Amino acid sequence: MAPFSSWVQERHFPDLHIPISVDRLFSVFPEGPIQARDGDTLYLSNLDDIIGARVFTPTIYFYIVGGNSIDTVVGTLRDALAKVLVPYYPFSGRLRETKNKKLEVFFGPNQGVLMVQAHTELSLNHLGDLNVPNPGWSNLVYKFPDEGDYKVIDMPLVIAQVTRFSCGGFSLGLRICHCICDGLGAMQFLGAWASTAKTGSLVVDPNPCWDREIFAPRDPPIVKYPHVEFMKIEDISNLTNSLWEVKPLQKCYWLSREFQAHLKSVARPMDSLGCTTFDAMAAHVWRSWVKALNVKPVDFGLRLTFPVNVRPKLKTPPLKDGFYGNVVCVACATSTVSDLVNGSLQDVTRLVREARLGVSEDYLRSTIDHVAVDRPTKLEFGGKLTITQWTRFSMYETSDFGWGRAIYVGPLDLTPTPQVCVLLPEGVVANSNGAMVVCICLPEAAAHRFKQLLCLMDTS
Template identity: 30%
Template structure:
């Protein structure tokens, strides 16, 4: 082993010993070509690496199998079919991103930790102790261009379980596309020779039209001033805290009891999102007359006619914004927020997606409005927890930190089973320390 690190979070302390990072190339030669990303893919707000984590318990039937070897070999086989992930991003004129399919490979780290899953306690959810040791950021690995598109670390635990932590360049795929990639990776680990769903590139389907025409109201975006460096930001870990909140059947029922009969059809997602939005707005003590935004990530694959091809793994989502004032959000009944969220999801159509692509190209680079904004993404159906490399379902599978790149005001709805065996969802959220205390109290008032 090349190096050793000790870390602690609360009372938990453990040491991670890791090998030198290595490149994992496709198992056989793959096409060397250049592929353009779509105009949805390469928008400024997606130019970051998103960290994920999969936690697996010991399986007696797999006692003779080394998870590092199994997962590394399966990754090599997966990259044959998803060979753009083995390439490197380049930037062309007008900051257009493209993949140079060089076959150089993904970055892979083998590691061991002197800790058991039981020592993590009952709550295997964000924030994870010592995550920076469970996924070592190789110097330069967080750049957008000329660096591996996938960084992977597999850490064996002393109990026989293991943790798969990785980060991927978000310009390459969205949650649905990542789920497809992960399923193929797991299939290869279990002995498959080809994916059950063949990957489809077809990024031209989400390129700008000729001529571009912005036909929809995009309240979720703001234009970047010419003198601003869009990727410059202060890491929010420096001045905010991360906590996760579990919603089981009883809490969801309590929230549903707050809405009138005509909104009872609204989804669990609508209810939890509205609850978080109101509690967060109150906790941040935003002035009553200030505008606040709730941006909801909507998968647009089925919005097209015909739908995007099965196997399309590029970014194909939008995040339309419900807009109101902080005062109206706080003072109106809870159903007001639920209704705003339910309605805004319906704004996403095929025309809306083309309008977003045209906006990105026609007037320069845009990013999400971050001031007094909140964003929620539903990951319940992406199957991260069911990703089986041979060790069964993950004890936890999903986002590692919450937040999206330079935008901390994002939470994810992740499926989770708590220590009591209750099925529900968990939502990690970043807030300043004092606001987090107020948020926790507000949330308790809402769901108790």
């Protein structure tokens, strides 16, 4: 292998089926009065109800605990959730469509969030490597038997499944509706839930703030940018077919902090602006993925999209502390196949950096207005890879509900949307040494080539 073989390691996980038995399903309601009555509604911004946010984000938490019965664990989680749902009451509502397919939150009787208690005869040892996501964990996250893909309307906005393993350990499988919060907002909500469970009394810091009206579109709307990220592009390449027609494999690669530092030094454009680790990593993964897939034709236009947190860039007005709605814009770098695979890694890093720096407050407002004028109604995959970075989320810090931190927090199955790549903090040691796990989908035929490219065996 290349000199980096100890710096880049493929992480293997077993092909699993986890048989589970559901013991009970029950709703959890806010334990006290909330700031909404039956019939009330809440405004969602165009950043909240854009097509890419109309999903549930599934995450799984694994805990090795002795001494706590599962009934005690479920009771602690339920009681804390009931307390937290008072200040975070929008999570207890439901979504519905209004005119022009816009979503809003509405409140009615008997809504609440859903909790599921389940068990399996397997022990956690059966699951293999708990450092990397495994599609075989899917039974640990609850889905309704007849639930369609991307269904968010009339659904509980938080679904939590606690599954006891025979060894006494357990998992917490969560689905949170992306329309209500982005990743940072979810961390705020989960931090409040965990702190409340740990102390037994309500802890919210900062106090949650709804305030979605600050992202209302302008009148008249002003769309200043082309917003290529939403454009429908006819995919005349072999890219989409190679990923959707044959079920691709989910692949996970552990990258040491040393490798990331080396990559950043190799990828840095020769100018005064430098680059971030994300710029270098996104450029390298995108280029390696396209090369490994051998995308044709070479003049086909590709897109790399990635969410950018716009909170630090908001000045008019600055965002209130405790705001937990969606404040992300989709940045988009573009290149032909030929330029991507034949150009230098520094050139590609420059493209990623330009896309990231191009996301400003002005761009955010233009995005909101674009959606008002021309609301995208389906996800567009033409020529696209989306990279999403979870390494900066306080996933492990907010995972202690009173029985210690989770040994793994993160996604489980990327294969339903195989044009998404996730950058994760390393599990167990929870980022203590800065290692990263890259999770990406590839057809079997391209996997070996991708690993070679990822290890910088081709440094042109």
